[in-house]
Amino acid sequence: MKDASRTADxxxxxxxxxxxxxxxxxxxxxxxxxxxxxxxxLETYGVPFGVIGSN
Structure with a gap:
């Protein structure tokens, strides 16, 4: 698993x-x-962001 983590997306x-x-x-x-x-x-790291709240 350690070796796979280096090449996995x-x-x-x-x-x-x-x-x-x-x-x-x-x-x-x-x-x-x-x-x-x-x-x-998004601009700095290209990471999507979400918020989970009440309805």
Whole structure:
């Protein structure tokens, strides 16, 4: 497994889980912060970013 890890493709994705964050009632400041984080991860590392919150 150690040898295979050196040649295997690695695909990273980052998710944050915030059960108290309402998707429908997220504030403009919360959305701005999340979009900045997403933009940074995509532009700097090419890593997709996702948010899991309440409905």
């Amino acid at each position: 690695l695909k990273l994705r980052i998710f944050i889980v915030q059960p108290g964050l309402s998707k429908a009632r997220a504030s403009a400041a919360q959305l701005a912060l999340l979009s900045v984080a997403e933009n940074y991860l």
